Amino acid sequence: MIGIDKGITRFATLSDGRFIAPLNRFKKHEVRLARYQRAMSRKQKFSKNWIKAKAKITALHSRIGNVRQDFMHKTTTALSKNHAMIVVEDLKVTNMSASAKGTLAEPSRKVAQKSGLNKAVLDQGWGMFDEFLDYKLQWNGGELLEVPPHHTSQTSPACGHVSADNRQTQAKFECVECGYSNNADVVGAINVLNKGRKKLEGQDTVDGSTGCESIAQLVCVSTGGCSATKKPRRAAPVRGRVNDAVMSSATETRRGGKSKPSLTASP
Numbered sequence: 344m345i346g347i348d349k350g351i352t353r354f355a356t357l358s359d360g361r362f363i364a365p366l367n368r369f370k371k372h373e374v375r376l377a378r379y380q381r382a383m384s385r386k387q388k389f390s391k392n393w394i395k396a397k398a399k400i401t402a403l404h405s406r407i408g409n410v411r412q413d414f415m416h417k418t419t420t421a422l423s424k425n426h427a428m429i430v431v432e433d434l435k436v437t438n439m440s441a442s443a444k445g446t447l448a449e450p451s452r453k454v455a456q457k458s459g460l461n462k463a464v465l466d467q468g469w470g471m472f473d474e475f476l477d478y479k480l481q482w483n484g485g486e487l488l489e490v491p492p493h494h495t496s497q498t499s500p501a502c503g504h505v506s507a508d509n510r511q512t513q514a515k516f517e518c519v520e521c522g523y524s525n526n527a528d529v530v531g532a533i534n535v536l537n538k539g540r541k542k543l544e545g546q547d548t549v550d551g552s553t554g555c556e557s558i559a560q561l562v563c564v565s566t567g568g569c570s571a572t573k574k575p576r577r578a579a580p581v582r583g584r585v586n587d588a589v590m591s592s593a594t595e596t597r598r599g600g601k602s603k604p605s606l607t608a609s610p
């Protein structure tokens with residue numbers, strides 16, 4: 344059983360510390376797409392050159408779609424082969440709560456909102472990722488569990504203390520209560536995994552969170568009032584052999600726009 348945290352700098356981080364790098368080729372395609380669009384805007388509408396420019400954009404769009412789909416298939420196949428049960432954040436909840444949460448919005452997602460087109464591309468990617476993962480896990484007799492995303496980047500996996508102060512920077516998590524320190528994305532994935540376990544055990548409250556919501560959330564964050572209801576848990580040990588071509592690349596570099604997504608050990 345494993346938890347996954349979705350992000351921008353790392354496409355997906357696993358609760359065992361490994362991660363899948365984002366697809367670098369998207370960036371190149373985005374730059375090219377912007378250039379093509381500028382070129383088209385300079386042409387006279389419906390002229391021969393305009394039609395040519397438009398065709399180029401259409402072709403690039405479909406290329407981006409193919410590249411994305413290929414990437415999603417490779418990553419989800421590898422993950423579903425190595426794990427029977429995978430826990431992810433529920434995208435529907437994330438999207439709905441983005442505006443309502445205001446300043447409490449999780450830092451990683453604020454970054455996502457700023458990066459415009461990249462976010463749009465990744466959003467579609469995440470929906471596809473969950474969908475592929477779901478049916479591939481079911482083929483193998485496994486299951487995809489979805490949990491609400493609240494607090495996953497702010498909760499200490501060691502002591503359960505919830506505070507925005509735990510997340511000092513985008514990359515680093517350090518609990519102000521117990522000093523537990525780890526990569527912030529790994530912490531997110533561990534918390535997602537823990538929520539999944541609680542859900543399985545049937546310990547979850549109505550909304551699946553740890554019992555503090557909306558207005559109460561403000562109190563929780565400032566006082567750490569949630570911590571009493573949480574039991575510290577440890578990350579799951581790595582199970583199953585990591586033998587797939589896509590999964591085996593701990594030593595492989597991930598530069599230069601490779602088509603193979605690689606899972607890399609956390610630094």
Ligand SMILES: [Zn+2]
Nearest residue numbers: 499502518521
């Ligand atoms: Zn702590």
